Amino acid sequence: MNAHGKIAVTGATGRVGRHTVELLEADGHDVVPISRSGGVDVVTGAGLADALAGVECVIDAATGPSPDQRAATDFFTASARNLKEAGERAGVQRIVVVSIIGCDRFAGGYNAAKVVQERALLSGPIPVRVLRAAQFHEFVPQLVEWGRRGDVYHVPEFRTQPVAARTVAEALAELAVDGGPEYSEIAGPRAESLVELGKLLAAHRGDAARVERVIDPGDPDAELYASGGALPGPGAMLAGPTFEEWLESAQLDLQRA
Numbered sequence: 001m002n003a004h005g006k007i008a009v010t011g012a013t014g015r016v017g018r019h020t021v022e023l024l025e026a027d028g029h030d031v032v033p034i035s036r037s038g039g040v041d042v043v044t045g046a047g048l049a050d051a052l053a054g055v056e057c058v059i060d061a062a063t064g065p066s067p068d069q070r071a072a073t074d075f076f077t078a079s080a081r082n083l084k085e086a087g088e089r090a091g092v093q094r095i096v097v098v099s100i101i102g103c104d105r106f107a108g109g110y111n112a113a114k115v116v117q118e119r120a121l122l123s124g125p126i127p128v129r130v131l132r133a134a135q136f137h138e139f140v141p142q143l144v145e146w147g148r149r150g151d152v153y154h155v156p157e158f159r160t161q162p163v164a165a166r167t168v169a170e171a172l173a174e175l176a177v178d179g180g181p182e183y184s185e186i187a188g189p190r191a192e193s194l195v196e197l198g199k200l201l202a203a204h205r206g207d208a209a210r211v212e213r214v215i216d217p218g219d220p221d222a223e224l225y226a227s228g229g230a231l232p233g234p235g236a237m238l239a240g241p242t243f244e245e246w247l248e249s250a251q252l253d254l255q256r257a
Contacts, residue, residue, distance in 0.1 A: 007176050008032040008055045010042050010083070011062035015138050016098055019169035020059055027173070034062075042079040045086065052090035057176045058083060060097040060121070061169075067110050076117035084124035094127050096175045098168060101132045101161075101185050102230045107220040122182075129175045133168045134161045134187035134232060137246040144198040147214065153202065154214045157226035158194035161187040164246050167239045185236035188243065191228070197243055204247045 007024055011017035012033030024031045032051055034040045040047035042062050052058070060083060064075035083095060099118055103111040121128045135143070140162060147154035163186060171186045198211040216222050221229070232238070241249065 005056035006030040006032060006054050007057045007059060008034055008052055009059045009061060010034045010079070011060070013037055014061060014063055015136060015165045016169050016172070017059075017061040019166040020061060020172050023166075023169055023173045024176070027177075029177075042082055043075060044078075045082040048082055048086045049089065052086050052092060055087075055090055055092055057094045057096065058087055058092055059172050059176050060095060061172065064110075064113070069109050069112055072110050072113035073116050076113050077120060080117050080120035080124075084121065084126060087126050088124070092126055094129065094176065094179065095121055095124075096129045096131065096172055097121055098172060099130050099132045100230075101134050101187060101232050101236070102224075103132065105229050106224060109221070111221075128182070129180055130183050131168070131171055131175060132183065132185045133171075134163045134185075135230065136165045136168065137162050137188075137241075137243050137250075138165050140194070140197050140243060141201060143194060144201055144211070148209070151209045153198050153209055153211045155195045155198045155211055156219075156222065157213055157215050158230070159191055159226065159228045160194060160197075160230050161189075161191045161232055161238075162197065162243050163188040163239065164241055167241075170239075171237060185232045187232040187236050187238055189238050189240045190242060191231055192243060200244055200247060 007029050009017050009020050012021050013035045021031050021033050034051050040051045062079055064072040099114045100111055103114040118130050144153050144155055168186055195213045202211055
């Protein structure tokens with residue numbers, strides 16, 4: 001595509017989208033931020049045709065409002081359909097979508113919804129590049145907090161190689177401008193245990209609560225998460241910072257609400 005062509009970013013106010021917009025604008029691109037708060041809805045299609053006018057590439061970083069599999073699947077099915085249809089009419093040359101490493105290995109949940117999204121976009125007339133990312137550093141506090149019971153964090157056995165949202169945004173921007181393989185992966189510099197990440201987070205907060213490892217026997221994917229099903233393959237791009245480095249530098253309020 002044109003070195004400084006017009007690029008639209010869905011989910012432009014989200015964890016990855018806002019960094020993507022910032023990076024592209026800093027590189028001189030004409031960026032169209034797409035978000036519900038900005039008056040464009042990828043699910044209903046409202047405002048999408050006007051937003052994509054003259055756009056050469058769409059970076060799809062929009063996320064559904066719910067982690068529930070059915071709700072997320074409905075969201076991604078609608079957004080993929082609308083982006084394909086409006087994009088084709090607008091003459092969009094490429095769609096770059098962020099997904100999840102290992103999503104096609106898991107039985108259900110948000111992972112399954114992302115697979116539906118990938119397949120829906122790839123079935124359309126516009127060339128698509130899928131960037132599967134590891135869990136974001138920014139999600140770790142939320143993942144740990146879900147299991148808080150009094151003075152104990154109950155954290156599932158989960159091997160991951162977390163990556164900063166801004167690092168993912170850098171890779172998305174590169175794919176938008178330069179292209180790349182149909183599928184690629186990006187992860188952080190090293191494999192981690194969510195339990196150990198929880199301990200680092202608690203220590204950083206000065207939180208005296210214990211972090212305990214748990215296994216949910218009712219989760220069909222529990223064994224796969226524990227055995228490394230969410231870890232990147234040998235060809236993945238690996239980039240820092242580590243979670244510990246990110247904690248030290250992140251300008252975020254990581255104190256528990």
